[in-house]
Amino acid sequence: MGLGVPAFPLTIVSHVLGVVATILVLVWVVNFRGGLAWDADNKQLIFNIHPFLIVFGLIVHGGEAIISYKSLPLKKEVKKLVHLGLHGAALVLGIIGIYTAFKYHNESGIANLYSLHSWLGIGVIVLYGIQWIYGFVIFFYPGGTPDVRRFSLPWHALFGLFVFVLAVGTATLGFLEKLTFLESSGLDKYGTEALLVNFTAIVTILFGVFIVLSALADAPAAAAADDYEAI
Amino acid sequence: MGLGVPAFPLTIVSHVLGVVATILVLVWVVNFRGGLAWDADNKQLIFNIHPFLIVFGLIVHGGEAIISYKSLPLKKEVKKLVHLGLHGAALVLGIIGIYTAFKYHNESGIANLYSLHSWLGIGVIVLYGIQWIYGFVIFFYPGGTPDVRRFSLPWHALFGLFVFVLAVGTATLGFLEKLTFLESSGLDKYGTEALLVNFTAIVTILFGVFIVLSALADAPAAAAADDYEAI
Numbered sequence: 001m002g003l004g005v006p007a008f009p010l011t012i013v014s015h016v017l018g019v020v021a022t023i024l025v026l027v028w029v030v031n032f033r034g035g036l037a038w039d040a041d042n043k044q045l046i047f048n049i050h051p052f053l054i055v056f057g058l059i060v061h062g063g064e065a066i067i068s069y070k071s072l073p074l075k076k077e078v079k080k081l082v083h084l085g086l087h088g089a090a091l092v093l094g095i096i097g098i099y100t101a102f103k104y105h106n107e108s109g110i111a112n113l114y115s116l117h118s119w120l121g122i123g124v125i126v127l128y129g130i131q132w133i134y135g136f137v138i139f140f141y142p143g144g145t146p147d148v149r150r151f152s153l154p155w156h157a158l159f160g161l162f163v164f165v166l167a168v169g170t171a172t173l174g175f176l177e178k179l180t181f182l183e184s185s186g187l188d189k190y191g192t193e194a195l196l197v198n199f200t201a202i203v204t205i206l207f208g209v210f211i212v213l214s215a216l217a218d219a220p221a222a223a224a225a226d227d228y229e230a231i
Numbered sequence: 232m233g234l235g236v237p238a239f240p241l242t243i244v245s246h247v248l249g250v251v252a253t254i255l256v257l258v259w260v261v262n263f264r265g266g267l268a269w270d271a272d273n274k275q276l277i278f279n280i281h282p283f284l285i286v287f288g289l290i291v292h293g294g295e296a297i298i299s300y301k302s303l304p305l306k307k308e309v310k311k312l313v314h315l316g317l318h319g320a321a322l323v324l325g326i327i328g329i330y331t332a333f334k335y336h337n338e339s340g341i342a343n344l345y346s347l348h349s350w351l352g353i354g355v356i357v358l359y360g361i362q363w364i365y366g367f368v369i370f371f372y373p374g375g376t377p378d379v380r381r382f383s384l385p386w387h388a389l390f391g392l393f394v395f396v397l398a399v400g401t402a403t404l405g406f407l408e409k410l411t412f413l414e415s416s417g418l419d420k421y422g423t424e425a426l427l428v429n430f431t432a433i434v435t436i437l438f439g440v441f442i443v444l445s446a447l448a449d450a451p452a453a454a455a456a457d458d459y460e461a462i
Contacts, residue, residue: 003385114420116407116429120436154234158447162440169400176347176404180411189345198347205351209393216389 007217011071014214017207018060024200025055032193038100047104050097051178054171055204057093061086062128062164063211070219084140091132094125094167117173124170127163131156161212168208175201238448242302245445248438249291255431256286263424278335281328282409285402286435288324292317293359293395294442301450315371322363325356325398348404355401358394362387392443399439406432 029036029048036052037045064071065086069079098121105112113119138144138152179197183189260267260279267283268276295302296317300310329352336343344350369375369383410428414420 003389111420114414114425116403116410116432119429119433158234165396166436169403172347172400173404173407176408177411179347180408181415183345184412184415189342194345198350201347202350205397 003217005213005217007067007070007214007219010210010214010217011067014063014067014207014210015071017203017210018063021200021203021207022056022060024196024203025051028193028196028200032196043104043108046100046107049100050104051171051174053093053097053100054174055200057097058090058124058128059164059167059171059204059207061090061093062167063207065090066160066164066211067214070214070217080140084136087128087132087135091125091128094128098122098125115177117170117177120166120170120173124163124167127159128167131160131163135160157215161215164211165208168204171204172201175204234448236444236448238298238301238445238450241441241445241448242298245294245298245438245441246302248434248441249294252431252434252438253287253291255427255434256282259424259427259431263427274335274339277331277338280331281335282402282405284324284328284331285405286431288328289321289355289359290395290398290402290435290438292321292324293398294438296321297391297395297442298445301445301448311371315367318359318363318366322356322359325359329353329356346408348401348408351397351401351404355394355398358390359398362391362394366391388446392446395442396439399435402435403432406435 029052033048034042034045036048038049040046065083068082068086072079072082074082101118101121102112104110113122134152135156138148139156143149144152175197179187179194183194187193260283264279265273265276267279269280271277296314299313299317303310303313305313332349332352333343335341344353365383366387369379370387374380375383406428410418410425414425418424
């Protein structure tokens, strides 16, 4: 985009926002919603795993994977492994996170897959999986021809940013949906918990904004040359 | 981004999706929700203006404004007027659309400004207004110096896309919020209306995706040269 801005300070802000989003979602599910459990009589504790794994797993790991080329002072091949590994972790944690939503619904007799949040969530995880497999095959093993890599790289970056933004948007829908249910059941609309959930959503959106800005910003000159050679 | 894709076919898809989104939201509020009214005993008819003006006004007009440089075979100065005018229309219709939400709440005794949708909506319209005024002053009248224009242009484009994506995301939150209220009041979660609202939201998201793709795609060569000269 020719913004003429170095990526480094933007990546620092991204790391901080990712840590803050993770802490806020943990404070919510632990201090306000009773904590996390894989098996429990109180099925809400099963649900609580869902927002934690989506924010900390899918979004924070996915965001850090996106900016790994801009934020780590390592050799290109090592950064590629970090990129692949973090996205793999994000995908696995995201799948487990989605599974816990189904587990909570099924054990509580709640309908599945009727809401826009659930539809987009399934879309995100399927696209994330396709993107990861395509990246693995073309850029890692066995690897495409130089022509295929050169053609694929801008589309890989653009599609990756699209799926990431869609993931952040879908998480935001989830925060709103859950809070709307809680407020319908009597939770104070202007109370501490409502404010906490809304601010957690806003910090998650800001994390997404700074990840995209970091991805668009200029890499250090040496790293950029390295990237170009290693396509 | 160097995608090497011409903008023209993407702008055609954008126009079609904009028309479809507008029709779908009209079918929803007219055929399922009783129609539109500025004053009515049935306050829901006042609310119905809100989604229509946000989708048709803020988002479709705003999207068309963004791609006007890529989609219109006109001289640069005319396209700039169209860009400014469509964004101005989007801003005014968006403000009226937000006003109708407050009018509906106030006449129905519903609380204002507690939800994430409302917070982000206020944020979007404020940022949209700031962006429009900045664009007017720097690129139209009185106009910045060539250096200020050259520095501002990529940021103007990036910030504009950011506000547009945030507007689409906030509209999506609105669809989910309204449908969740209706379903809490007994609307069939898998019924025709629920599917219609979810598909309207998905078409609105796809409209946003194709607007961003059109903005990133290559302008016709003559138009691109024209743009560069006329910064």
